[in-house]
Amino acid sequence: xxxxxxxxxxxxxxxxxxxxxxxxxxxxxxxxxxxxxxxxxxxxxxxxxxxxxxxxxxxxxxxxxxxxxxxxxxxxxxxxxxxxxxxxxxxxxxxxxxxxxxxxxxxxxxxxxxxxxxxxxxxxxxxxxxxxxxxxxxxxxxxxxxxxxxxxxxxxxxxxxxxxxxxxxxxxxxxxxxxxxxxxxxxxxxxxxxxxxxxxxxxxxxxxxxxxxxxxxxxxxxxxxxxxxxxxxxxxxxxxxxxxxxxxxxxxxxxxxxxxxxxxxxxxxxxxxxxxxxxxxxxxxxxxxxxxxxxxxxxxxxxxxxxxxxxxxxxxxxxx
Amino acid sequence: xxxxxxxxxxxxxxxxxxxxxxxxxxxxxxxxxxxxxxxxxxxxxxxxxxxxxxxxxxxxxxxxxxxxxxxxxxxxxxxxxxxxxxxxxxxxxxxxxxxxxxxxxxxxxxxxxxxxxxxxxxxxxxxxxxxxxxxxxxxxxxxxxxxxxxxxxxxxxxxxxxxxxxxxxxxxxxxxxxxxxxxxxxxxxxxxxxxxxxxxxxxxxxxxxxxxxxxxxxxxxxxxxxxxxxxxxxxxxxxxxxxxxxxxxxxxxxxxxxxxxxxxxxxxxxxxxxxxxxxxxxxxxxxxxxxxxxxxxxxxxxxxxxxxxxxxxxxxxxxxx
Ligand SMILES: Cc1cc2nc3c(=O)[nH]c(=O)nc-3n(C[C@H](O)[C@H](O)[C@H](O)COP(=O)(O)OP(=O)(O)OC[C@H]3O[C@@H](n4cnc5c(N)ncnc54)[C@H](O)[C@@H]3O)c2cc1C
Numbered sequence: 073x074x075x076x077x078x079x080x081x082x083x084x085x086x087x088x089x090x091x092x093x094x095x096x097x098x099x100x101x102x103x104x105x106x107x108x109x110x111x112x113x114x115x116x117x118x119x120x121x122x123x124x125x126x127x128x129x130x131x132x133x134x135x136x137x138x139x140x141x142x143x144x145x146x147x148x149x150x151x152x153x154x155x156x157x158x159x160x161x162x163x164x165x166x167x168x169x170x171x172x173x174x175x176x177x178x179x180x181x182x183x184x185x186x187x188x189x190x191x192x193x194x195x196x197x198x199x200x201x202x203x204x205x206x207x208x209x210x211x212x213x214x215x216x217x218x219x220x221x222x223x224x225x226x227x228x229x230x231x232x233x234x235x236x237x238x239x240x241x242x243x244x245x246x247x248x249x250x251x252x253x254x255x256x257x258x259x260x261x262x263x264x265x266x267x268x269x270x271x272x273x274x275x276x277x278x279x280x281x282x283x284x285x286x287x288x289x290x291x292x293x294x295x296x297x298x299x300x301x302x303x304x305x306x307x308x309x310x311x312x313x314x315x316x317x318x319x320x321x322x323x324x325x326x327x328x329x330x331x332x333x334x335x336x337x338x339x340x341x342x343x344x345x346x347x348x349x350x351x352x353x354x355x356x357x358x359x360x361x362x363x364x365x366x367x368x369x370x371x372x373x374x375x376x377x378x379x380x381x382x383x384x385x386x387x388x389x390x391x392x
Numbered sequence: 393x394x395x396x397x398x399x400x401x402x403x404x405x406x407x408x409x410x411x412x413x414x415x416x417x418x419x420x421x422x423x424x425x426x427x428x429x430x431x432x433x434x435x436x437x438x439x440x441x442x443x444x445x446x447x448x449x450x451x452x453x454x455x456x457x458x459x460x461x462x463x464x465x466x467x468x469x470x471x472x473x474x475x476x477x478x479x480x481x482x483x484x485x486x487x488x489x490x491x492x493x494x495x496x497x498x499x500x501x502x503x504x505x506x507x508x509x510x511x512x513x514x515x516x517x518x519x520x521x522x523x524x525x526x527x528x529x530x531x532x533x534x535x536x537x538x539x540x541x542x543x544x545x546x547x548x549x550x551x552x553x554x555x556x557x558x559x560x561x562x563x564x565x566x567x568x569x570x571x572x573x574x575x576x577x578x579x580x581x582x583x584x585x586x587x588x589x590x591x592x593x594x595x596x597x598x599x600x601x602x603x604x605x606x607x608x609x610x611x612x613x614x615x616x617x618x619x620x621x622x623x624x625x626x627x628x629x630x631x632x633x634x635x636x637x638x639x640x641x642x643x644x645x646x647x648x649x650x651x652x653x654x655x656x657x658x659x660x661x662x663x664x665x666x667x668x669x670x671x672x673x674x675x676x677x678x679x680x681x682x683x684x685x686x687x688x689x690x691x692x693x694x695x696x697x698x699x700x701x702x703x704x705x706x707x708x709x710x711x712x713x
Contacts, residue, residue, distance in 0.1 A: 142584060183549075184548075203684060209684060210683075213677065254593065262620075319615060354706075356706065367689060373690065377695070388701065
């Protein structure tokens, strides 16, 4: 059984729609007869790629200048849904996705279910799948509300898949002014320098944790990553300690990565870290504690000192 | 602390402000020679000191911060779902969610740097649990409101936000702080929903907060770095975990916390209809719980100085090198 229409809350920048948007579009297409995308931004620029991934219509508000998005997006979406009812709205579990879904839930008085990694339709109702307890169990929850079901999904839950269709029809939408609640203004942006492969789509990820002992030791993680053409990541322990920026954090409150190979160096394997990397195809762990939980998910576990194993590995790779 | 008690302290402060302060001050400055006895002079100076301290105190009480805190089962213990309801089991003692301790610390620091003010807590728990609130009171918060009601079991994010918003609106804060997400539910939507119900501006994912008059200025964490974001107060700000070092309650703090006002309210007291909370309000149903596919542990070897060769070999098989 399927439902009629699912609207995807699309996120896009100059370089096009986000990977997560395309993933949600694939899921929406699977579950509904019609998959539409609502872009708070330049939807026209994203329309050809969204169309190629199966979107029938792209609603585009144009760029919102200088304001925090959530409140404005929710007010505009509410007005849109009023005249264009849908069965469900899919959001990515991103800062803007969460803010918008939360504000929209209040406006529509509809429940939101977060942290999902899967979705099916059962008896005409949307049923979403949420991993709990560090991904050891999955809870399936059915929406029993009247009105659109609002669901947030974690990145990498679905596979983006082009359908080969042409560009989607673009329908412009006017912003709705949410009043004083929408007054939060962005006065400056600070972008950290990013170079080399990015965590989201790297083939190989090398991550470091507290077991590195000191911030300087992260340099060998970077060097190893460089030799493997990998992105470098981190546990929250060393992000909180200020060794590396938040953008490198892997886990429940950081990024979800699913590379071909994940190398965990001096990371214990707390459940909140595991949910961010357990989906990797192959996992290599280096930890001096044979009881470390990370070994429970590793394909190759090395019980050893990162300060010995990593430099030796770097030398061996350089010698090749 | 009830509303009445709150307005009482406020009006007391206000009275002290308008009491004949200017009298003694002007006299003291312009007519010192009229005071004949040392005793009178000492009295005057004493009065001046009281005036200064009251006046400073009164000015800073203009800042009232309410922090939302959740009391959760100890995350160090393995979590379990109640097989009959599929709700997270909360039978054991609940503790202050670490994610919220950052909000409490942030609030205390803001009030300290403003030279005074008041930090109040608000929490919702189905079973009247207060131990987590006592921890936050011991850190230095002034008072707490706990919303507790049997009807709350199974309440979802939106219901929780409605309850907390109702409690917060009675407290008339300048700033509402919350953790970005709880450690057990981590929906990460409740703070923004509270702001939605209160029709307040909000800034999520704060890593640094500064109060500048009636404006709150925030460094908001982003994927790529951070943004500077600001809005007028009253506003809600959600605080990212790990951005400040939550203080440990001192022994004195723990003792003091036992005597701090902790008001317990039920839904009726907040004027909330029980149909918007609990299972009915959630309008969702857990249809099944399955065990996730276990990832099989592979080979684990002890490094004898040659483990790196093993890694190179493994990477070679995967054609990475
Ligand atoms: C709500 C919430 C959300 C969270 N989100 C995340 C998240 O997104 N990502 C995340 O990572 N964490 C997250 N955490 C934190 C998580 O619980 C752990 O605290 C964290 O992952 C631990 O990081 P770590 O493994 O680097 O440090 P530790 O747990 O301290 O582990 C260090 C490891 O290094 C090993 N070691 C020490 N010295 C050496 C050496 N010389 N050689 C080799 N090994 C050595 C030790 O044996 C140990 O296993 C979250 C926690 C909460 C409560």
